[in-house]
Amino acid sequence: MNQAQSAPSPRLLPPILLLGVPGAGKGTQAKRLAQRYRIPHLSTGDIFREMAHSESELGKRVWNDMRQGNLISDDVVCQVVVERLDRDDCRGGYILDGFPRTLPQAVWLMDFLESGPRTAVRVIVIYLTVGYNDLYRRLLGRRSCPTCGRIYNDFTQPPRQAGVCDLDQSPLVQRKDDDPAVIRERLSAYEQQTLPLVEFFRGRGSLLELSGAEAVDRVTERLFAAIEQAALEPPPAGAA
Ligand code: AMP
Numbered sequence: 001m002n003q004a005q006s007a008p009s010p011r012l013l014p015p016i017l018l019l020g021v022p023g024a025g026k027g028t029q030a031k032r033l034a035q036r037y038r039i040p041h042l043s044t045g046d047i048f049r050e051m052a053h054s055e056s057e058l059g060k061r062v063w064n065d066m067r068q069g070n071l072i073s074d075d076v077v078c079q080v081v082v083e084r085l086d087r088d089d090c091r092g093g094y095i096l097d098g099f100p101r102t103l104p105q106a107v108w109l110m111d112f113l114e115s116g117p118r119t120a121v122r123v124i125v126i127y128l129t130v131g132y133n134d135l136y137r138r139l140l141g142r143r144s145c146p147t148c149g150r151i152y153n154d155f156t157q158p159p160r161q162a163g164v165c166d167l168d169q170s171p172l173v174q175r176k177d178d179d180p181a182v183i184r185e186r187l188s189a190y191e192q193q194t195l196p197l198v199e200f201f202r203g204r205g206s207l208l209e210l211s212g213a214e215a216v217d218r219v220t221e222r223l224f225a226a227i228e229q230a231a232l233e234p235p236p237a238g239a240a
Protein backbone atom coordinates (compact mmCIF):
# COMPACT_ATOMS: atom_id res chain seq x y z
CA MET A 1 0.00 0.00 0.00
CA ASN A 2 1.75 3.15 -1.10
CA GLN A 3 -0.34 6.17 -0.25
CA ALA A 4 2.46 8.12 1.42
CA GLN A 5 2.14 11.04 -0.98
CA SER A 6 -1.37 11.95 0.12
CA ALA A 7 -0.64 11.45 3.83
CA PRO A 8 -0.87 14.58 5.97
CA SER A 9 2.29 16.03 7.40
CA PRO A 10 3.17 14.52 10.77
CA ARG A 11 3.28 18.09 12.17
CA LEU A 12 -0.51 18.16 11.91
CA LEU A 13 -1.04 14.92 13.76
CA PRO A 14 -1.84 14.77 17.46
CA PRO A 15 -0.55 11.72 19.38
CA ILE A 16 -2.41 8.59 18.24
CA LEU A 17 -3.41 6.01 20.86
CA LEU A 18 -4.45 2.50 19.90
CA LEU A 19 -6.80 0.76 22.32
CA GLY A 20 -8.10 -2.77 21.95
CA VAL A 21 -8.04 -6.26 23.32
CA PRO A 22 -4.87 -8.34 22.75
CA GLY A 23 -5.18 -9.78 19.24
CA ALA A 24 -7.28 -6.90 17.85
CA GLY A 25 -4.47 -6.03 15.44
CA LYS A 26 -2.98 -2.98 17.17
CA GLY A 27 0.64 -3.90 16.46
CA THR A 28 0.05 -4.71 12.78
CA GLN A 29 -1.92 -1.52 12.19
CA ALA A 30 0.45 0.65 14.24
CA LYS A 31 3.34 -0.37 11.99
CA ARG A 32 1.37 0.69 8.92
CA LEU A 33 0.41 4.03 10.48
CA ALA A 34 4.01 4.69 11.46
CA GLN A 35 5.11 4.09 7.90
CA ARG A 36 2.43 6.28 6.35
CA TYR A 37 2.85 9.25 8.66
CA ARG A 38 6.60 8.78 9.25
CA ILE A 39 6.22 8.90 13.01
CA PRO A 40 7.53 6.46 15.65
CA HIS A 41 5.55 3.43 16.77
CA LEU A 42 5.89 3.05 20.52
CA SER A 43 4.82 -0.38 21.68
CA THR A 44 5.21 -0.83 25.43
CA GLY A 45 4.89 -4.59 24.86
CA ASP A 46 7.91 -4.50 22.50
CA ILE A 47 9.88 -2.37 24.97
CA PHE A 48 9.13 -4.82 27.79
CA ARG A 49 9.94 -7.87 25.66
CA GLU A 50 13.34 -6.34 25.04
CA MET A 51 13.81 -5.54 28.73
CA ALA A 52 12.79 -9.08 29.65
CA HIS A 53 15.71 -10.40 27.62
CA SER A 54 18.21 -8.48 29.73
CA GLU A 55 19.71 -10.03 32.83
CA SER A 56 18.90 -7.00 34.99
CA GLU A 57 16.74 -7.25 38.11
CA LEU A 58 14.08 -5.10 36.44
CA GLY A 59 14.19 -7.28 33.33
CA LYS A 60 13.55 -10.37 35.45
CA ARG A 61 10.61 -8.75 37.24
CA VAL A 62 9.13 -7.60 33.95
CA TRP A 63 9.38 -11.10 32.48
CA ASN A 64 7.83 -12.60 35.59
CA ASP A 65 4.72 -10.47 35.04
CA MET A 66 4.61 -10.96 31.28
CA ARG A 67 4.88 -14.73 31.35
CA GLN A 68 1.90 -14.91 33.69
CA GLY A 69 -0.17 -12.54 31.60
CA ASN A 70 -0.15 -9.83 34.27
CA LEU A 71 0.27 -6.14 33.68
CA ILE A 72 3.50 -4.45 34.73
CA SER A 73 3.20 -1.87 37.51
CA ASP A 74 2.06 1.61 36.49
CA ASP A 75 5.19 3.24 37.94
CA VAL A 76 7.52 1.17 35.80
CA VAL A 77 5.37 1.60 32.70
CA CYS A 78 5.01 5.39 32.99
CA GLN A 79 8.75 5.76 33.59
CA VAL A 80 9.51 3.79 30.43
CA VAL A 81 7.01 5.86 28.43
CA VAL A 82 8.27 9.22 29.65
CA GLU A 83 11.83 8.28 28.69
CA ARG A 84 10.70 7.26 25.24
CA LEU A 85 8.49 10.30 24.62
CA ASP A 86 11.36 12.55 25.60
CA ARG A 87 13.34 11.59 22.53
CA ASP A 88 13.50 13.99 19.61
CA ASP A 89 11.83 11.66 17.14
CA CYS A 90 8.53 12.09 19.03
CA ARG A 91 8.36 15.83 18.32
CA GLY A 92 6.27 15.41 15.18
CA GLY A 93 3.76 12.93 16.61
CA TYR A 94 3.82 9.27 17.58
CA ILE A 95 1.67 6.18 17.92
CA LEU A 96 1.16 4.60 21.32
CA ASP A 97 0.36 0.90 21.02
CA GLY A 98 -0.58 -0.88 24.25
CA PHE A 99 -0.35 2.24 26.41
CA PRO A 100 -2.25 3.39 28.40
CA ARG A 101 -3.65 0.13 29.72
CA THR A 102 -5.00 1.14 33.13
CA LEU A 103 -6.94 4.16 34.39
CA PRO A 104 -3.96 5.50 36.38
CA GLN A 105 -1.82 5.29 33.22
CA ALA A 106 -4.48 7.17 31.23
CA VAL A 107 -4.79 9.89 33.86
CA TRP A 108 -0.99 10.16 34.05
CA LEU A 109 -0.72 10.45 30.25
CA MET A 110 -3.36 13.14 29.92
CA ASP A 111 -1.73 15.11 32.71
CA PHE A 112 1.66 14.68 31.06
CA LEU A 113 0.27 15.88 27.72
CA GLU A 114 -1.52 18.83 29.25
CA SER A 115 1.33 20.07 31.37
CA GLY A 116 4.53 18.24 30.53
CA PRO A 117 7.27 18.95 28.01
CA ARG A 118 5.36 17.06 25.29
CA THR A 119 2.26 19.25 25.40
CA ALA A 120 -0.51 18.18 23.02
CA VAL A 121 -3.84 19.97 22.73
CA ARG A 122 -5.60 16.75 21.87
CA VAL A 123 -5.14 13.05 21.21
CA ILE A 124 -6.71 10.70 18.67
CA VAL A 125 -7.79 7.49 20.39
CA ILE A 126 -8.65 4.59 18.14
CA TYR A 127 -10.57 1.71 19.70
CA LEU A 128 -10.14 -1.40 17.55
CA THR A 129 -12.91 -3.85 18.31
CA VAL A 130 -13.01 -7.57 17.56
CA GLY A 131 -15.33 -10.33 18.75
CA TYR A 132 -14.03 -12.67 21.44
CA ASN A 133 -14.64 -15.72 19.22
CA ASP A 134 -11.93 -14.56 16.84
CA LEU A 135 -9.36 -13.80 19.46
CA TYR A 136 -8.00 -17.22 20.36
CA ARG A 137 -7.48 -18.02 16.70
CA ARG A 138 -5.75 -14.72 16.15
CA LEU A 139 -3.51 -15.03 19.19
CA LEU A 140 -2.68 -18.70 18.74
CA GLY A 141 -1.96 -18.19 15.03
CA ARG A 142 0.23 -15.12 15.54
CA ARG A 143 3.87 -15.37 14.45
CA SER A 144 6.43 -12.61 14.10
CA CYS A 145 9.75 -12.06 12.43
CA PRO A 146 12.61 -11.60 14.92
CA THR A 147 14.59 -9.68 12.29
CA CYS A 148 12.19 -7.07 10.91
CA GLY A 149 9.30 -7.28 13.39
CA ARG A 150 6.63 -7.99 10.78
CA ILE A 151 3.62 -9.80 12.22
CA TYR A 152 1.93 -12.74 10.45
CA ASN A 153 -0.95 -15.01 11.28
CA ASP A 154 -1.22 -18.64 10.22
CA PHE A 155 -4.99 -18.23 9.77
CA THR A 156 -5.53 -14.69 8.59
CA GLN A 157 -2.19 -13.37 7.25
CA PRO A 158 0.06 -16.31 6.42
CA PRO A 159 3.54 -15.74 4.97
CA ARG A 160 4.09 -16.90 1.38
CA GLN A 161 6.19 -19.80 2.64
CA ALA A 162 5.05 -21.41 5.91
CA GLY A 163 7.11 -20.29 8.91
CA VAL A 164 9.37 -17.91 6.98
CA CYS A 165 9.34 -14.09 6.71
CA ASP A 166 8.42 -12.78 3.23
CA LEU A 167 10.83 -9.88 3.54
CA ASP A 168 14.04 -11.40 4.89
CA GLN A 169 13.44 -15.18 5.03
CA SER A 170 14.04 -15.35 8.81
CA PRO A 171 12.28 -18.22 10.59
CA LEU A 172 9.16 -16.83 12.29
CA VAL A 173 8.72 -17.12 16.05
CA GLN A 174 5.74 -17.33 18.39
CA ARG A 175 5.45 -15.07 21.45
CA LYS A 176 5.79 -17.05 24.66
CA ASP A 177 2.71 -15.34 26.10
CA ASP A 178 0.58 -16.45 23.10
CA ASP A 179 -0.17 -19.66 24.96
CA PRO A 180 -3.73 -20.66 25.95
CA ALA A 181 -3.26 -20.36 29.74
CA VAL A 182 -1.48 -17.00 29.50
CA ILE A 183 -3.97 -15.71 26.92
CA ARG A 184 -6.78 -16.31 29.43
CA GLU A 185 -4.96 -14.18 32.00
CA ARG A 186 -4.19 -11.44 29.48
CA LEU A 187 -7.83 -11.25 28.41
CA SER A 188 -8.92 -11.09 32.02
CA ALA A 189 -6.40 -8.28 32.74
CA TYR A 190 -7.76 -6.48 29.68
CA GLU A 191 -11.37 -6.74 30.81
CA GLN A 192 -10.72 -5.64 34.34
CA GLN A 193 -8.08 -2.98 33.86
CA THR A 194 -8.08 -1.75 30.27
CA LEU A 195 -11.71 -1.86 29.14
CA PRO A 196 -12.69 1.04 31.47
CA LEU A 197 -10.45 3.27 29.33
CA VAL A 198 -13.01 3.10 26.54
CA GLU A 199 -15.48 5.08 28.67
CA PHE A 200 -12.69 7.32 29.97
CA PHE A 201 -11.76 8.46 26.45
CA ARG A 202 -15.34 8.41 25.16
CA GLY A 203 -16.19 10.83 27.94
CA ARG A 204 -13.48 13.16 26.70
CA GLY A 205 -14.92 13.10 23.19
CA SER A 206 -11.74 11.70 21.68
CA LEU A 207 -12.65 8.08 20.95
CA LEU A 208 -12.98 6.68 17.42
CA GLU A 209 -14.40 3.17 17.34
CA LEU A 210 -13.44 0.96 14.42
CA SER A 211 -13.99 -2.72 13.67
CA GLY A 212 -10.73 -4.65 13.60
CA ALA A 213 -12.54 -7.82 12.49
CA GLU A 214 -12.30 -7.20 8.75
CA ALA A 215 -9.43 -7.95 6.37
CA VAL A 216 -6.23 -6.27 7.51
CA ASP A 217 -5.95 -3.97 4.46
CA ARG A 218 -9.55 -2.86 4.84
CA VAL A 219 -8.97 -1.96 8.50
CA THR A 220 -5.87 0.00 7.49
CA GLU A 221 -7.81 2.01 4.90
CA ARG A 222 -10.51 2.83 7.44
CA LEU A 223 -7.88 3.85 9.97
CA PHE A 224 -6.15 6.21 7.55
CA ALA A 225 -9.48 7.82 6.70
CA ALA A 226 -10.57 8.14 10.34
CA ILE A 227 -7.28 9.63 11.47
CA GLU A 228 -7.05 12.09 8.62
CA GLN A 229 -10.63 13.22 9.16
CA ALA A 230 -10.04 13.62 12.91
CA ALA A 231 -6.81 15.54 12.33
CA LEU A 232 -8.74 18.11 10.25
CA GLU A 233 -11.52 18.63 12.77
CA PRO A 234 -11.25 21.12 15.60
CA PRO A 235 -10.72 19.43 18.99
CA PRO A 236 -13.98 18.61 20.79
CA ALA A 237 -14.80 21.05 23.59
CA GLY A 238 -12.99 20.13 26.78
CA ALA A 239 -10.97 17.42 25.08
CA ALA A 240 -7.31 16.94 25.64
P1 AMP B 1 1.48 -6.46 24.29
O1 AMP B 1 2.60 -6.78 23.35
O2 AMP B 1 0.98 -5.06 24.12
O3 AMP B 1 0.39 -7.50 24.28
O4 AMP B 1 2.12 -6.51 25.77
C1 AMP B 1 2.72 -7.69 26.27
C2 AMP B 1 2.81 -7.63 27.79
O5 AMP B 1 3.61 -6.51 28.19
C3 AMP B 1 1.50 -7.44 28.53
O6 AMP B 1 0.81 -8.67 28.70
C4 AMP B 1 1.97 -6.83 29.84
O7 AMP B 1 2.56 -7.81 30.69
C5 AMP B 1 3.10 -5.92 29.38
N1 AMP B 1 2.61 -4.55 29.05
C6 AMP B 1 2.65 -3.94 27.82
N2 AMP B 1 2.13 -2.70 27.88
C7 AMP B 1 1.75 -2.52 29.18
C8 AMP B 1 1.14 -1.44 29.88
N3 AMP B 1 0.81 -0.28 29.26
N4 AMP B 1 0.89 -1.61 31.21
C9 AMP B 1 1.23 -2.74 31.86
N5 AMP B 1 1.79 -3.80 31.25
C10 AMP B 1 2.07 -3.69 29.92
Ligand code: ZN
Residues within 6 Å of the ligand: 145, 146, 147, 148, 149, 150, 165, 166, 167, 168, 169, 170
Ligand atom coordinates in the same frame (compact mmCIF):
# COMPACT_ATOMS: atom_id res chain seq x y z
ZN1 ZN C 1 11.30 -10.21 8.54
